[in-house]
Amino acid sequence: MxxxxxxxxxxxxxxxxxxxxxxxxxxxxxxxxxxxxxxxxxxxxxxxxxxxxxxxxxxxxxxxxxxxxxxxxxxxxxxxxxxxxxxxxxxxxxxxxxxxxxxxxxxxxxxxTTRKNMAKGIITGGAGEGDIIQITLSYHFMPAGLFAHIAAEEAGLTIIPAGTGETRMQIDFMKKLGTTIYAGTPSFLARLAEEAQKMGVDPKKDLKLKIGICGAEPLPPDLRKKLQDTFDMELFDxxxxxxxxxxxxxxxxxxxxxxxxxxxxxxxxxxxxxxxxxxxxxxxxxxxxxxxxxxxxxxxxxxxxxxxxxxxxxxxxxxxxxxxxxxxxxMLTKVKGVFIHPKQAQDVVKQYPELGRLQIIVERPGDYDEMTVVVEGKDPSKFSQWESKLKEEFKQALRIKSNVKMVKEGDIPPDARYLEDRRKHYAK
Structure with missing residues (x-):
């Protein structure tokens, strides 16, 4: 296009x-x-x-x-x-x-200024009057959703201010309203593909998506191709x-x-x-x-x-x-569109004398980023309780969900990096 x-x-x-x-x-x-x-x-x-x-x-x-x-x-x-x-x-x-x-x-x-800046990105992707854009970015506190919204206004598009979550409703609106442009993270688009299939919706035949404007996280070539093939659309990073x-x-x-x-x-x-x-x-x-x-x-x-x-x-x-x-x-890295630093997790662990060293491991085993915080503890009998408790506390501190794995003292190698990013970074 x-x-x-x-x-x-x-x-x-x-x-x-x-x-x-x-x-x-x-x-x-x-x-x-x-x-x-x-x-x-x-x-x-x-x-x-x-x-x-x-x-x-x-x-x-x-x-x-x-x-x-x-x-x-x-x-x-x-x-x-x-x-x-x-x-x-x-x-x-x-x-x-x-x-x-x-x-x-x-x-x-x-x-x-921001309105015009972001409108340029939408227009560069081939969007124009008559297109319907569904914005799945957060409108709360962070700027992505609202700025994508006003950029779409500048570009003359019809806007569905969907925000995050509600995958079934997102698919239903896409089908009924004829959404032609997706705006959001590639990982959420992958989740929408999975949900569409569960709902019996064929992304190619039943949806009218033609453009996807992605940001906030990596868009590796394999995921780009998979999503483009699934929806029969073109993605822009x-x-x-x-x-x-x-x-x-x-x-x-x-x-x-x-x-x-x-x-x-x-x-x-x-x-x-x-x-x-x-x-x-x-x-x-x-x-x-x-x-x-x-x-x-x-x-x-x-x-x-x-x-x-x-x-x-x-x-x-x-x-x-x-x-x-x-x-x-x-040492900073971006996971699901949010910057993560070990200190944020360390501040949580330091509150509890029963806990020791930690390591954050970031992986992408499939289409989504996964983060695991490995924490050393003194009492293995309480590991299950700690994992449940820390999962909620890390979510508040890091602003995204993470897995928590408790291990015995000394299990984290002395020379281990506080943050180990095991994802493969892709050049375009």
Whole structure:
């Protein structure tokens, strides 16, 4: 299915695009310095002023990175938004929460920017007026569902705000309302396929799905093919980070994900030397969103590893593309769309003297991620009770369900990693 262009910037020559991004970057540096107490102090400590940044090269060489830890710490020490906030609180119109926790404030201008950004992803996938989109992402606290919703409005689609869960109802609505576009995680789409078969619904014959817009978790080639064959539809992947937004999307050639360079400047750095690497070399994604009024984030380290290419795509877009997400550059990992860190589980276990070391194991034995928290205990006779109790506590702390396996003291090898990701990461 041929995709449509949302703006002329998608096909702009690279030299012109670089000038456009340079202008946007310099504007964001000035905005952050003048309006955000955190960045004002951070730039002063680095010995730089906005006037010192005259080009993209200056920006990449002189401006310091920002980490998620800085954002979380600032908000914890000066709640709720920390010193990053660059507008009066009265100007805020939406606030979301992402793991950390991080409070993500948006002004009306920020909302409109995000609306257009995500609409570009939907349109790139070939959606248009007359299509019916069923949004199965969460509308609660986190931004995915609502932002997909307003993007669909921008794209002129008919919207079914389904939210998460209720698989039988989801299938029933798809059949009765003639849903043509699915928006959600690939693992939930796989569950819908299973439920449809239990209901006696043939996904190919009884449903009208033609496009699936996926995100929040990996979409490996085998699962993509299985789902496309099951529903007779085309899946499009996207990549984003909660506090930054959705930064990339696929076109019909599925040869990497186009960066929305109209709204983001992406760099790939060596996580050890912190130097930029050349296109085609793997490293950590660093992002600077443009037009972010409430919460500017300058050279924000995502912790995700990828490769960037500037080769012009067959679709005609000149935007750079990232060639899949190759994994995490630190101990964080994403499971079912949520970032997991061992410390979250360790904080639970530390409450109980009867418990010892732990290890988190992430696997994908089939189409879904599975997470098991292995915990050492002193009394094997109570292992069943502990497994039941910890399963609920880890769900609250980690925000997703996990299996719990109790083992005797010393069963976890001394040199075992706190988090062992046994999934195979796929490049696109």
């Amino acid at each position: 041929a995709s449509k262009f949302y703006s002329k910037i998608e096909t702009m020559p690279r030299d012109e695009l670089r000038k456009f991004q340079e202008k946007k970057v310099l504007e964001m540096v000035r905005h952050a310095y003048e309006k955000s107490p955190y960045y004002h102090r951070k730039f002063d400590q680095a010995g730089i002023k906005p006037a010192d940044i005259k080009s993209l090269d200056d920006f990449c060489k002189k401006v310091p990175f920002t980490s998620k830890h800085e954002l979380v710490t600032s908000q914890r020490e000066q709640p709720p938004y920390g010193e990053f906030l660059a507008v009066p609180k009265e100007k805020l119109r939406l606030v979301f929460i992402s793991p950390g926790p991080i409070f993500e404030p948006y002004t009306q201008e920020d909302v409109m 996207a990549y984003g980070v909660a506090e930054l937004g959705v930064m990339t999307r696929e076109c019909e050639y599925h040869n990497g994900m186009h960066v929305n360079e109209e709204l983001y400047f992406l760099e790939i750095i060596d996580p050890n030397t912190l130097e930029r690497v050349e296109p085609g070399e793997e490293g950590e994604i660093v992002a600077t969103p443009f037009d972010r009024e409430a919460l500017p984030l300058i050279r924000y380290r995502t912790g995700d590893a990828s490769v960037l290419t500037e080769e012009v795509c067959k679709c005609g877009r000149t935007e750079a593309r990232i060639l899949g997400i190759r994994g995490r550059v630190d």
